[in-house]
Amino acid sequence: MTAPRLTLPSPAKLNLMLHILGRRDDGYHELQTIFQFLDYGDEITFAVRDDGVIRLHTEFDGVPHDSNLIVRAAKKLQEQSGCALGIDIWIDKILPMGGGIGGGSSNAATTLLGLNHLWQLGWDEDRLAGLGLSLGADVPVFVRGRAAFAEGVGEKLTPVEPAEPWYVVLVPQVSVSTAEIFSDPLLTRNTPPIKVRPVPEGNSRNDCLPVVARRYPAVRNALNLLGNFTEAKLTGTGSCVFGGFPSKAEADKVSALLTETLTGFVAKGSNVSMLHRKLQSLL
Ligand SMILES: C[C@](O)(CO)[C@H](O)COP(=O)(O)OP(=O)(O)OC[C@H]1O[C@@H](n2ccc(N)nc2=O)[C@H](O)[C@@H]1O
Ligand SMILES: Nc1ncnc2c1ncn2[C@@H]1O[C@H](COP(=O)(O)OP(=O)(O)OP(=O)(O)O)[C@@H](O)[C@H]1O
The missing domain is CATH 3.30.230.10 (Ribosomal Protein S5; domain 2)
Structure with a gap:
């Protein structure tokens, strides 16, 4: 059986x-x-x-x-x-x-x-x-x-419980090694801890971004292109780049424009x- x-x-x-x-x-x-x-x-x-x-x-x-x-x-x-x-x-x-x-x-x-x-x-x-x-x-x-x-x-x-927008996620065709980014001498390693909860607005920076963007032109390009439509961010040590939109229709529209040259997808953020x-x- x-x-x-x-x-x-x-x-x-x-x-x-x-x-x-x-x-x-x-x-x-x-x-x-x-x-x-x-x-x-x-x-x-x-x-x-x-x-x-x-x-x-x-x-x-x-x-x-x-x-x-x-x-x-x-x-x-x-x-x-x-x-x-x-x-x-x-x-x-x-x-x-x-x-x-x-x-x-x-x-x-x-x-x-x-x-x-x-x-x-x-x-x-x-x-x-x-x-x-x-x-x-x-x-x-x-x-x-x-x-x-x-x-x-x-x-x-x-x-x-952050907001749950629709995201456009771009997938630059490079694989970023997490270990390599964390061993880069130029990485910012001294950001002061946030002590207030919930995390105040204006703290959405990713400290890995400058090092990843410098090493990987494909990631830089994706950030620039998505940045024409919304705040474009890096997740983890990359390579993926994302930006939030209030509706699926808006995310789909931007995705359709960008995925003519780049790979990507649209997905809903979820807290569960x-x-x-x-x-x-x-x-
Ligand atoms: C950068 C993040 O993606 C943020 O979500 C993660 O912290 C990485 O998590 P992960 O991929 O599960 O990472 P691991 O497989 O544990 O570690 C990969 C390598 O990244 C470095 N590493 C990872 C996480 C961390 N907090 N510090 C590090 O220095 C280490 O050199 C490690 O050898
Ligand atoms: N089941 C698996 N799926 C994906 N990668 C795996 C798996 N098992 C082992 N690996 C290895 O782990 C490496 C990292 O893969 P992963 O998809 O977790 O990267 P990532 O999305 O950058 O993750 P993170 O955000 O945790 O850094 C891969 O390059 C691969 O060598």
């Missing part, structure tokens, strides 16, 4: 602002950032196996099977929970890699939440977010599924991840 399949969303995120406060002894940077989700992302399908084998059936260019964050997340959860079950996994991948919209981190979080459900582990969110952090700084926010003001390396999360909305509907 074939096992039933469960398909779950794996949404993208945007960093609505990103300040770098300093560098820790382990080389990681202390940040303040606001994460919001997009109603746009990959879809991951799971089917439980009873032989303990973990197998991702979809191949990724340049990412070996055992290095894929989906497989690493599944293996860690299996090891730490002592679960004897395995899993077959397929992914419909639409999120660009190295785009700053968190595709790999989101895939890891969807895997953790999906397997917790299918393997009936009963882990709570704190424990899943803790395991997630060991896979990447952006994984915990995807595990928790609420738009958040993040501190530390991105793991200290306070829920926030579509993964969590789907999981809630299963209970």
Whole structure:
């Protein structure tokens, strides 16, 4: 008998602002950032196996099977929970890699939440977010599924409720290495912490932008083009660039003009991840 399949969303995120406060002894940077989700992302399908084998059936260019964050997340959860079950996994991948919209981190979080459900582990969110952090700084926010003001390396999360506009997201055809941007000597690393909550208006800067724009002409070009219509921002360390619009019609109009020469998409901002909305509907 074939096992039933469960398909779950794996949404993208945007960093609505990103300040770098300093560098820790382990080389990681202390940040303040606001994460919001997009109603746009990959879809991951799971089917439980009873032989303990973990197998991702979809191949990724340049990412070996055992290095894929989906497989690493599944293996860690299996090891730490002592679960004897395995899993077959397929992914419909639409999120660009190295785009700053968190595709790999989101895939890891969807895997953790999906397997917790299918393997009936009963882990709570704190424990899943803790395991997630060991896979990447952006994984915990995807595990928790609420738009958040993040501190530390991105793991200290306070829920926030920014406006939920329609975004035009441009995807310059370059993959930006997060590690490379964080090691650039010219990176601003001394922005004073914001101590007031909620974060006051006028703090929407991304400290990575000058370094990324200098290194990647394609990102600079996307910022300039979108900047003709709205405030154009960089998410994470890029490469993606985004701007908000009050309606889908306006976002579609600008997107149609820009995607004649650039790749991009339109998506709604969301303060609750579509993964969590789907999981809630299963209970
Ligand atoms: C820049 C952001 O995208 C903002 O959301 C994230 O903080 C990056 O999160 P991520 O892709 O999950 O990052 P990780 O896979 O943990 O780290 C990639 C590399 O970026 C650097 N890194 C990352 C996060 C951070 N707070 N400080 C860093 O210095 C480190 O060199 C690390 O080796
Ligand atoms: N399932 C996965 N999806 C995407 N990338 C993965 C995955 N597993 C491993 N990777 C590796 O992780 C790298 C970063 O991918 P990711 O899509 O998370 O980048 P990103 O959007 O810039 O993320 P972030 O905003 O978290 O920095 C990829 O270049 C790839 O080598």
